[in-house]
Amino acid sequence: xxxxxxxxxxxxxxxxxxxxxxxxxxxxxxxxxxxxxxxxxxxxxxxxxxxxxxxxxxxxxxxxxxxxxxxxxxxxxxxxxxxxxxxxxxxxxxxxxxxxxxxxxxxxxxxxxxxxxxxxxxxxxxxxxxxxxxxxxxxxxxxxxxxxxxxxxxxxxxxxxxxxxxxxxxxxxxxxxxxxxxxxxxxxxxxxxxxxxxxxxxxxxxxxxxxxxxxxxxxxxxxxxxxxxxxxxxxxxxxxxxxxxxxxxxxxxxxxxxxxxxxxxxxxxxxxxxxxxxxxxxxxxxxxxxxxxxxxxxxxxxxxxxxxxxxxxxxxxxxxxxxxxxxxxxxxxxxxxxxxxxxxxxxxxxxxxxxxxxxxxxxxxxxxxxxxxxxxxxxxxxxxxxxxxxxxxxxxxxxxxxxxxxxxxxxxxxxxxxxx
Amino acid sequence: xxxxxxxxxxxxxxxxxxxxxxxxxxxxxxxxxxxxxxxxxxxxxxxxxxxxxxxxxxxxxxxxxxxxxxxxxxxxxxxxxxxxxxxxxxxxxxxxxxxxxxxxxxxxxxxxxxxxxxxxxxxxxxxxxxxxxxxxxxxxxxxxxxxxxxxxxxxxxxxxxxxxxxxxxxxxxxxxxxxxxxxxxxxxxxxxxxxxxxxxxxxxxxxxxxxxxxxxxxxxxxxxxxxxxxxxxxxxxxxxxxxxxxxxxxxxxxxxxxxxxxxxxxxxxxxxxxxxxxxxxxxxxxxxxxxxxxx
Numbered sequence: 001x002x003x004x005x006x007x008x009x010x011x012x013x014x015x016x017x018x019x020x021x022x023x024x025x026x027x028x029x030x031x032x033x034x035x036x037x038x039x040x041x042x043x044x045x046x047x048x049x050x051x052x053x054x055x056x057x058x059x060x061x062x063x064x065x066x067x068x069x070x071x072x073x074x075x076x077x078x079x080x081x082x083x084x085x086x087x088x089x090x091x092x093x094x095x096x097x098x099x100x101x102x103x104x105x106x107x108x109x110x111x112x113x114x115x116x117x118x119x120x121x122x123x124x125x126x127x128x129x130x131x132x133x134x135x136x137x138x139x140x141x142x143x144x145x146x147x148x149x150x151x152x153x154x155x156x157x158x159x160x161x162x163x164x165x166x167x168x169x170x171x172x173x174x175x176x177x178x179x180x181x182x183x184x185x186x187x188x189x190x191x192x193x194x195x196x197x198x199x200x201x202x203x204x205x206x207x208x209x210x211x212x213x214x215x216x217x218x219x220x221x222x223x224x225x226x227x228x229x230x231x232x233x234x235x236x237x238x239x240x241x242x243x244x245x246x247x248x249x250x251x252x253x254x255x256x257x258x259x260x261x262x263x264x265x266x267x268x269x270x271x272x273x274x275x276x277x278x279x280x281x282x283x284x285x286x287x288x289x290x291x292x293x294x295x296x297x298x299x300x301x302x303x304x305x306x307x308x309x310x311x312x313x314x315x316x317x318x319x320x321x322x323x324x325x326x327x328x329x330x331x332x333x334x335x336x337x338x339x340x341x342x343x344x345x346x347x348x349x350x351x352x353x354x355x356x357x358x359x360x361x362x363x364x365x366x367x368x369x370x371x372x373x374x375x376x377x378x379x380x381x382x383x384x385x386x387x388x389x390x391x392x393x394x395x396x397x398x399x400x401x402x403x404x405x406x407x408x409x410x411x412x413x414x415x416x417x418x419x420x
Numbered sequence: 421x422x423x424x425x426x427x428x429x430x431x432x433x434x435x436x437x438x439x440x441x442x443x444x445x446x447x448x449x450x451x452x453x454x455x456x457x458x459x460x461x462x463x464x465x466x467x468x469x470x471x472x473x474x475x476x477x478x479x480x481x482x483x484x485x486x487x488x489x490x491x492x493x494x495x496x497x498x499x500x501x502x503x504x505x506x507x508x509x510x511x512x513x514x515x516x517x518x519x520x521x522x523x524x525x526x527x528x529x530x531x532x533x534x535x536x537x538x539x540x541x542x543x544x545x546x547x548x549x550x551x552x553x554x555x556x557x558x559x560x561x562x563x564x565x566x567x568x569x570x571x572x573x574x575x576x577x578x579x580x581x582x583x584x585x586x587x588x589x590x591x592x593x594x595x596x597x598x599x600x601x602x603x604x605x606x607x608x609x610x611x612x613x614x615x616x617x618x619x620x621x622x623x624x625x626x627x628x629x630x631x632x633x634x635x636x637x638x639x640x641x642x643x644x645x646x647x648x649x650x651x652x653x654x655x656x657x658x659x660x661x662x663x664x665x666x667x668x669x670x671x672x673x674x675x676x677x678x679x680x681x682x683x684x685x686x687x688x689x690x691x692x693x694x695x696x697x698x699x700x701x702x703x704x705x706x707x708x709x710x711x712x713x714x715x
């Protein structure tokens with residue numbers, strides 16, 4: 001048995017697929033995206049591929065463009081905790097990670113929700129802790145504008161503190177009196193099997209990184225090339241050390257969207273086929289949303305107006321800033337920029353054969369760029385099954401990926417300790 | 421005759437998913453129309469999340485309904501609508517929302533705030549009004565999945581609410597398609613006059629603690645022109661098939677809600693078979709609501 005660094009995999013499930021137009025692909029199960037069988041089929045493929053976890057993202061506002069729902073794209077994920085619980089009900093080993101915002105919920109009820117998920121799944125629950133960056137989400141939860149980023153993260157930290165205290169107390173009581181929450185009570189449930197469901201974080205901004213270093217046990221990262229990925233991972237480890245946490249207490253999984261073919265030519269054909277399916281309105285909408293800047297009335301073949309975008313948005317996210325730099329560097333048009341977003345939703349995309357992808361993953365692992373990947377297959381379930389059948393066996397032969405589960409909890413898959 | 425079984429969290433906490441699956445299968449075999457998983461009353465009672473619980477049971481075959489207790493006094497309409505839009509589809513139209521009307525008091529210290537007693541009726545009514553409109557904000561025909569045209573949804577059939585009320589401001593639309601049942605079945609336990617009023621206006625099923633409350637609720641529902649199924653609570657150890665048949669025959673109720681800790685034995689009551697794929701609304705003889713936005 002190879003004793004060395006091992007890869008970990010999450011599957012980021014999404015209605016239809018991660019390529020924005022993939023739902024139109026004849027092999028995408030787009031008619032089934034609200035049915036249990038869709039989730040069951042994807043989950044069973046993950047379990048066959050010995051993945052650590054299935055991951056469900058969240059959105060608290062419909063995808064709109066200038067006041068109307070965008071009809072050309074698939075719907076949002078269904079409610080993440082519901083999907084994760086249903087998946088737990090049809091699997092035996094796979095972790096289930098649900099995204100849930102600390103900005104629009106109460107800690108007591110959320111502690112109960114994840115404790116329930118962890119108990120019923122036999123210790124397979126994960127919570128992707130988000131603070132919700134979309135300002136429009138606040139319009140569905142009252143009259144107040146959304147909190148600023150710093151305040152959101154302060155609330156998130158206290159939220160997680162309260163939730164962990166409630167889990168730890170089990171059937172005993174907690175008395176918390178803080179800035180945001182006043183909680184006196186008990187969940188009345190035994191401590192969850194994992195102690196705490198695995199806490200996942202995805203923030204890339206400075207407050208996001210600090211929060212991830214404080215509470216994160218798995219991090220869904222967004223770096224698309226190796227040097228920044230290594231830097232990000234080293235940065236997180238350094239921030240963790242400052243907080244007295246060892247580096248092995250976290251697994252860092254950058255997103256990766258693979259387009260696979262038995263030859264490079266076939267992979268390229270597949271990618272071209274997908275790009276053909278992108279509705280022209282979709283690319284412009286995606287770029288406008290991503291950059292918080294309306295591009296609708298500009299010529300799609302004209303350049304992305306980087307200076308104007310920056311002037312209008314001094315607080316642009318690091319990921320959006322990197323995208324803008326790339327548009328300038330490569331002289332991309334609005335339509336071309338839109339296609340990049342369409343392909344990968346800004347995560348790393350990979351084009352090639354299963355052998356090439358295995359090489360790529362092995363190199364990232366060996367070079368300290370990651371502990372694994374959160375996979376964003378272009379469409380479901382076919383491209384997920386292709387990865388499981390064609391790439392996983394190569395990684396197993398090379399001794400950098402498990403041949404079977406060694407435990408039954410998400411913590412055991414990730415090699416994370418049960419908190420004391 | 422409609423029969424539901426209510427399982428409190430004191431009975432379900434600590435049970436494995438395999439145990440709960442058996443409990444549900446045994447309950448279905450006994451001819452029960454719906455299993456309702458609710459929080460046992462009292463501060464500090466086990467806080468098993470009903471929504472997560474019924475989602476975990478979604479794969480159980482058959483047509484038994486799956487209800488989840490929801491602490492309505494602490495719910496945001498968007499979260500409530502979004503969770504049940506998912507659950508109703510994952511369960512193939514078998515879901516029910518059970519209003520937990522005791523949570524406002526029981527959980528006040530644990531959550532850190534509560535709605536003043538005098539305002540709860542108004543807040544609950546607004547919650548259900550906005551939640552049902554969020555379900556309706558996607559018309560049934562909004563989901564197209566038209567590959568050649570490149571349209572997953574029809575934007576003309578998805579609507580903002582722009583609701584601005586006393587307790588909630590919700591722009592909408594919901595970001596999930598309409599539940600298969602239109603709205604999940606709404607179950608209201610009726611232990612006092614306020615609950616009777618809520619059931620008469622918003623309930624599909626009322627679980628009445630007494631015949632007096634059942635009659636009071638029914639009078640109000642009839643006046644409002646609404647169909648509400650009235651089930652009388654039957655305490656553990658009080659199950660008596662002959663007595664239940666007589667009370668049902670007298671027209672005082674549409675059935676019974678058995679408060680249980682274990683699956684019931686098969687009762688000596690005629691239970692016609694229900695085909696798989698039947699929604700809970702159909703099984704209970706309830707109408708499927710049209711979207712308020714459909715024209």
